[in-house]
Amino acid sequence: MIWVDIDRQASSPEGFTVVVLQRLARSGLLSDDRARAAIDGAQPGGEPWQTLTGVLSTIDESLVIIVDKAAGADDSTLRGIVDVLVGHPSLRVIAAANEATRLDEPGLAFLVDRVTVSSIDLMFTEEELGAALQVDPATAREVHRLSGGLPLVAHALARANTGIARSDLLAVATDAMEAFMRVRIEAAEYDPRSIDALARMSLADELTVELARDLAPGAEARGILDAAAHYGFGSWSEEGSRVFTFIPLARELLRRELHRRFPEELPRLNRAVADWRLQNGMPVAALESAVVTGDLMLASHVVKSSWFTLLRQHGERVREILGSVPLGRLRPYPLLVMLLAICYNAVGVRRVRGLQLFAIAAAATKSTNGEISQSDRVFLCAAESSALRVLGFHTRAIPPAQRALEAVDRLSTEEAEQYREQLPRIYAQLGITFYYGGELALALEVLGMGLALAESGQRDAGFSCLAMLAGIHALDGDIPEARRFVELVRAGGWPDELLDGYQGTFYRVAEAVIALEELDVEAAQRHVEVFAPHRATSEHWLVMACVEAMVELQAGAAATGLVRLDSTVAEHGRSGHAPRARRALSTVRMLLHLALGNVEAARDVLHRDAADADARTMVDRARLALVTGQAAEALRLTREAGRSAPSSQVSAEAAVLEAVALLRTVGEVHSKPAVDRASALLVDRGQLLPLTLIPAADLERLTEAIPALCTPRPLVSVIRHGAAAQALTPREQVVLRALARSTSTSAIAAELSVSTNTVKTQLKSLYRKLGASNREQAVAIATARHLLPPDPETDGTGPAS
DSSP: OEEEEOOTTTSSHHHHHHHHHHHHHHHTSSOHHHHHHHHHHTSTTSOHHHHHHHHHTTOOSOOEEEEESGGGSOHHHHHHHHHHHHHOTTOEEEEOOSSOOGGGOGGGGGTSOOOOOOTTTTSOOHHHHHHHHTOOHHHHHHHHHHHTTOHHHHHHHHHSOTTOOGGGHHHHHHHHHHHHHHHHHHHTTOOHHHHHHHHHHTTSSEEOHHHHHHHSTTSOHHHHHHHHHHHTSEEEOOSSSOOEEEOHHHHHHHHHHHHHHOGGGHHHHHHHHHHHHHHTTOHHHHHHHHHHTTOHHHHHHHHHHSHHHHHHHOHHHHHHHHHTSOHHHHTTOHHHHHHHHHHHHTSGGGHHHHHHHHHHHHHHHTOOSSOSOHHHHHHHHHHHHHHHHHTTOTTTTHHHHHHHHHHHHTOOHHHHHHTTTTHHHHHHHHHHHHHHTTOHHHHHHHHHHHHHHHHTSOGGGGHHHHHHHHHHHHHTTOHHHHHHHHHHHHTTTOOHHHHSSGGGHHHHHHHHHHHHHTTOHHHHHHHHGGGGGGTTTOTTHHHHHHHHHHHHHHTTOHHHHHHHHHHHHHHTHHHHTSHHHHHHHHHHHHHHHHHTTOHHHHHHHHHHHSOTTOHHHHHHHHHHHHHTTOHHHHHHHHHHHHTSOOSHHHHHHHHHHHHHHHHHHTHHHHHHHHHHHHHHHHHHHTOOHHHHTSOHHHHHHHHHHOTTOOOSSOOOOOOOOGGGOOOOOHHHHHHHHHHHHOSOHHHHHHHHTSOHHHHHHHHHHHHHHHTOSSHHHHHHHHHHTTOOOOOTTTTTTSSOO
């Protein structure tokens, strides 16, 4: 066996032949005299291949020639080696190269027997490393992770102290190999500029060619990384888009070089890596690298570029990353403090800490001394507004929302473009704040601005604005406008996680309301089913509860709707019983009671929960007046409500109730203007539900007065007339309580000390008043209408002893 290193001298046919002849003489396979004569014949102007062939024909032994660094040989040299192989079947050549050569051409397989061994095949496995270094499997696994199985790592560690602790493996291997690798690279004439480029590229754990070009402008990125892969410094992925990954050892060596030679470039390189990670959907990795390198200004940029993704999908990781930074270092970066505060607030046991940080960050939003950037002010004010809103402080959330809106207007063109994808989402949050704060017109304007901005750029970012616009218009009774936005959602191809999640709540609200206005209860039920996983946690729970209750009401399941409504309120504890929640639910709760025939309960709801001197409340009182036969009072209330109606929904309901009251009092002829107005309003706004919320007799009379009214399905009243809701006598209340405890008529008779016939008579009257046909229905209806009186044995003190 002889070994030939291809250097400048051995790269030509003449030089290669001379080296081979010298090695043959040194090994004793060729006499010195014969070698000198052959070398003379191989000099320039001679016939080197004929000379070499003649010499090899005189050697009887099998010969192996190892050609190292074969990529450095001329093409003519490599072709000559193949010709020699063809003429000497017993000859073997082992060629090592760090890039493709003539020897890799497919056609050579027809001339010579060839086996190609790649650089990957030469790498040590975990088992081989364990055997070579005589270490346990865990240590061998760690060495393999650090080195990728690079043979020179095994060589370096084998020569070092064999008792190396696992925690010291990287440092020991790096120190032992650094000089060796430099010599190796220089011997291969590796361009020093390529090392500089690799050092810059090493800042990223994973590299695409595009990112490599950003990190090392002007370098031939693909060729440099291909060469690095050939040297075993890393490898390309085989699946999907090609990604280059350094082995940890090579990355450590290159990063040492980076910090030693190019420290002034680190901010630019960190920013390039962070931007690439952001563009490729890796905001957590971008934030973590910025924090690890101590560049909190860059961390703020990452947060502004991915605020909503970090909050909604990575709250726990954000707490881990930012929570590890001392508050003293975070304080000058209020945006990071605000993000950490919100993430802490989402965890019950850390809420106090979250509120402390929130106060620190919120104070910065009021600063006017220019210490924070305009873009930071946008995010801080929007975050403060959203946090206050979610905590239930809707009025207090308005001023920071207004400051955020003003800050957006003052953004420079560069800043607005830089955070363009986030701005529609900020507009959406501001729009939600203005909506819940009672600023309806401003909410619609802001949401429209967000949608317009998204449609001209990042379409997906505008989904929240689109969904909110659809839902708000639907809830306000502007069905044509709601339908227009719903059609945009339907045609958008949005993923289910958007349609059915928090961001899609108001879209589903719009779909459900539109379905109800089309009298399609089944379709409405399908849309509200998606609320189930979100009722307990969503800030939109009151809207969900109202729409679900309306669906149950139209489905003829008022008792179920009332029970579910009470359950939802109880689930939200104190906030469920707050004045705002009671006001929001008062209308639908009253309607459910009227559908059950419980006029007194409906009256109590309005007295206890509804807002005073409010157009919505006046319409509800007018409806109650109609049910109880007070048409004149209903007429007065509807006319007053119509003058200050805040929405098309309230206007349409007031107009329908006014028409009904006039039909009752002055007849069809004199009520025609009011009937025509109600009809025109319903048609223009695409509404039918107001017609179902009047007693059946009034519905029949009104529809007869509107002969041109067309409906996709039959109109059915969900309101019982007041006469059906007679009050229970004290004796019937006693019987009802006994009925709730027992299923046996004889047992009730024994408990009340009366005959079974008397109990049957009393039950018949009770069932009639409740609208029930059996015990189960009677108890369910009485429970839903809050008619079961307290049991004296358990009232107030728990179970009797």
